[in-house]
Amino acid sequence: MYTSTRSSIGPIGAKEAILQGLAADGGLFVMPDLSSCSIDLEEIIDKDFSEIARIVYLKLLDDFSESEIDECIEKAYSGTFENDEIAPIRQVGDHYILELWHGPTSAFKDVALTMLPQLLSKSLQSAGKKALILTATSGDTGKAAMSGFADVKGTAICVYYPHGGVSPIQEKQMSTQIGKNVDVFAIRGNFDDAQRGVKELFVNNELNSYANQNGIVLSSANSINIGRLIPQIIYYFSSYAYLVKSGAIKLGEAVTYTVPTGNFGDVLAGYYAHKLGLPARFSVAANKNNVLDDFIKTGIYDRNREFFKTMSPSMDILISSNLERLLYYLLDCDSNAVASLMADLKTYGKYEIDESTKSKLQSLFTSGTTNEDETSKTIKEVYDSFNYVLDTHSAVAYNVAQKLNRDKVSVVLSTASPYKFPQAVMKSLYKDFDDEWEALSALEDINPDACPKALSSLSALPTLHDSVIDQENMCDTVSRAIDKLASL
Ligand SMILES: *Cc1c(COP(=O)(O)O)cnc(C)c1O
Numbered sequence: 296m297y298t299s300t301r302s303s304i305g306p307i308g309a310k311e312a313i314l315q316g317l318a319a320d321g322g323l324f325v326m327p328d329l330s331s332c333s334i335d336l337e338e339i340i341d342k343d344f345s346e347i348a349r350i351v352y353l354k355l356l357d358d359f360s361e362s363e364i365d366e367c368i369e370k371a372y373s374g375t376f377e378n379d380e381i382a383p384i385r386q387v388g389d390h391y392i393l394e395l396w397h398g399p400t401s402a403f404k405d406v407a408l409t410m411l412p413q414l415l416s417k418s419l420q421s422a423g424k425k426a427l428i429l430t431a432t433s434g435d436t437g438k439a440a441m442s443g444f445a446d447v448k449g450t451a452i453c454v455y456y457p458h459g460g461v462s463p464i465q466e467k468q469m470s471t472q473i474g475k476n477v478d479v480f481a482i483r484g485n486f487d488d489a490q491r492g493v494k495e496l497f498v499n500n501e502l503n504s505y506a507n508q509n510g511i512v513l514s515s516a517n518s519i520n521i522g523r524l525i526p527q528i529i530y531y532f533s534s535y536a537y538l539v540k541s542g543a544i545k546l547g548e549a550v551t552y553t554v555p556t557g558n559f560g561d562v563l564a565g566y567y568a569h570k571l572g573l574p575a576r577f578s579v580a581a582n583k584n585n586v587l588d589d590f591i592k593t594g595i596y597d598r599n600r601e602f603f604k605t606m607s608p609s610m611d612i613l614i615s616s617n618l619e620r621l622l623y624y625l626l627d628c629d630s631n632a633v634a635s636l637m638a639d640l641k642t643y644g645k646y647e648i649d650e651s652t653k654s655k656l657q658s659l660f661t662s663g664t665t666n667e668d669e670t671s672k673t674i675k676e677v678y679d680s681f682n683y684v685l686d687t688h689s690a691v692a693y694n695v696a697q698k699l700n701r702d703k704v705s706v707v708l709s710t711a712s713p714y715k716f717p718q719a720v721m722k723s724l725y726k727d728f729d730d731e732w733e734a735l736s737a738l739e740d741i742n743p744d745a746c747p748k749a750l751s752s753l754s755a756l757p758t759l760h761d762s763v764i765d766q767e768n769m770c771d772t773v774s775r776a777i778d779k780l781a782s783l
Contacts, residue, residue, distance in 0.1 A: 296326055297311075298324070298326075298327055298776060299318035299324065300318075300322040300323050300324075300630060300633045301318065301320045301634040302318075302320045303408040307324075309357050309418075310358050310359070310421050312521050313415055314409075314418045314419070314422060314426075314514070316514055316515055316517065316520045316563060321729065322637075323521075324343065324521045325624075329567075334572050336539075338533070339533075340546065341536075342397070343379075344380060345372055345381075346374070347536065347722055348526070348534050349364060349365070349368060351529055352367070352368070353533065353646045354571070355495070359414075359417060365412055366413075368410075371413050372410075375398060376409075377398075381397065381398075381406070381533070382397075382529075382534065383595065384537050384538075385683075387681050387683045388680060388681055389697075390706065391534070391538065391704065391706045391707070393516065393530060393706050393707065395708060397457045397747070398439075399445075400443075400749070401710075401711065401712040401715045402435045402439060402715055402749055403708070404435055407526040407527050408436075408443035411443060411527070412444045412447040412516075413640070414522040415522060418522075420449065421449075423510070425450065425681070425780055425781075426450050426511065426512050427450075427452070427513055427514065427776055428450060428453070428495065429496055429497065429513055429515060430453070430515060431455050431486070431489040431490040432455070433456070433461065433486045433608065433609075435465065435609050437454040438465065438469050441469060441477045441479065442472060443586060445473060445474030445477050446475060450476060450780075451509065451776055451779065451783070452478070454469060455479075455489045456480075457482055457486045458568065459481075460486055462716075462731060463711075463731045464715060464731055464750070466481075467756070468753065471753065471756040471757065471758070476780065478776055480762045480763070480769070482764060482766055483765050484766055492766045495769075497513055500772065502770060504778050505774060505777060509748070510775055511780055523560070524564055524567070524620075525564075527560065527564030528571070531564065531565050531575065534661040535573055538550060538706075543704050544703070548703070549574045549575065551576050551579070551660045552576070553575060553705065553707045554578070555607065555691050555692040555708060555710050556587055556615070558612055558616055558617055559579075559617035560616035560617045569659065574703065576661075578661045578692075580694075582603075582607045582610045582664065582666075583605050584610065584703065586600065586612075586613055586615070587618070588663060591662035594648045594649075594653035594656070595647045596618070596646050597644065598644045605670075605687075606667060606668060606671075606687045607687040620644070621656075625648070625652050625655050627631070636648070661699050662693075662727070664695070671690075671723035672724070673690040673693050673694040674687070674720060675723050677700070684713040684720060684738070686710070686715060687720065687723075688710045688711050689711065712747050712750070715750065717735040719739055720738060721734040723728065723736055724738075730782070735750065735754075
């Protein structure tokens with residue numbers, strides 16, 4: 296069922312695609328033919344998140360048994376989210392806000408990173424292997440991955456982040472993570488150093504053969520893994536079901552989803568939902584790093600531009616890896632054409648799609664961009680008008696949704712709790728705090744009930760990990776993790 300975007304290898308099953316993560320030719324795993332996977336909308340209207348998840352997973356995870364899927368769903372979603380709804384929706388002004396941050400780390404990465412470890416664990420069991428996950432993080436992904444993999448059978452995880460390069464809250468979230476199989480290290484250097492270090496670990500022959508001798512594969516929790524993408528399809532359907540049930544739309548009516556976008560994973564999951572039958576259109580919301588906005592408007596993807604650090608850091612990206620999957624479908628599954636665009640991107644930092652591909656793109660996607668000032672103003676205005684606090688990423692999407700034409704009903708995806716980025720949020724609402732913890736407690740005072748419990752109790756938790764290392768020593772940390780995983 297799965298092949299690569301860059302050649303017609305395979306087809307291979309879902310388990311193998313999840314185990315491999317990235318295809319050997321450098322492409323991403325995709326399902327070329329989804330014609331037999333359509334989802335009957337009438338069937339999902341009365342179902343809850345887990346029941347819809349079951350329907351989606353049974354269609355797309357071809358070689359998982361029903362009982363394996365049920366077990367994964369139970370472990371991923373039972374008791375891990377603050378709210379049984381997993382992805383609640385609420386009306387704020389002219390828009391419906393889809394809140395994706397009620398998971399253990401208060402950002403939307405949880406929706407996928409609670410499930411990926413379960414899917415990987417089953418895939419490993421079938422292959423008789425274990426996996427050591429190596430991940431570089433600029434903040435959000437690291438904690439969500441640690442939390443998702445903590446004590447999952449057959450797995451262990453090492454996370455590397457730039458020393459002094461993540462927020463105090465993000466650092467504390469990672470350093471307090473419990474689990475026999477989790478480790479985290481601050482690297483002296485910036486995010487690129489940490490990322491480069493991890494890439495070198497993956498191609499280190501000695502390390503790979505040492506892992507191999509112990510029945511362990513080195514793997515990543517990166518958003519290019521198809522096992523991280525599929526879980527994100529579900530909330531598009533669950534939100535649609537909610538809108539029908541609440542009378543906001545009639546069954547079959549189109550809805551516009553506005554998605555705060557970085558690596559193009561979240562909005563691509565929406566595109567998959569559309570391919571499976573969801574009547575949806577998409578607005579891609581970008582911050583000052585507006586490479587995607589330009590692409591959707593002009594058909595030219597050009598990463599040769601200045602990189603900005605913004606108050607929505609998880610969207611500060613110039614190469615949106617998952618866009619490759621969308622290109623594959625827009626180009627009618629022509630893997631040679633995709634490979635050639637990706638070669639252009641590698642060589643020139645730039646590529647251009649033809650007119651007919653561009654019009655296909657524009658028939659489904661619009662886009663907009665928001666500068667820092669507009670983002671701040673949106674946070675303030677939405678709070679003043681509706682008593683609702685948006686985080687900095689969700690505010691980008693809300694602002695873009697306000698600016699663009701749309702269907703009658705508009706859903707804005709909210710990807711983080713405002714309490715995860717309290718300094719920027721408080722600066723927009725009230726005043727600048729030097730200390731992030733002070734900003735957090737001031738934001739708590741505004742609405743004490745809204746702060747996720749895991750964040751309000753965070754500062755009091757004991758620190759379990761405090762290693763600061765040089766890039767040269769990353770290799771040793773992996774050897775030790777291999778020894779530990781082999782004995783677990
Ligand atoms: C990762 C992330 C995004 C961007 O999602 P993509 O799937 O990379 O496009 C947006 N907001 C937050 C808070 C995130 O953590």
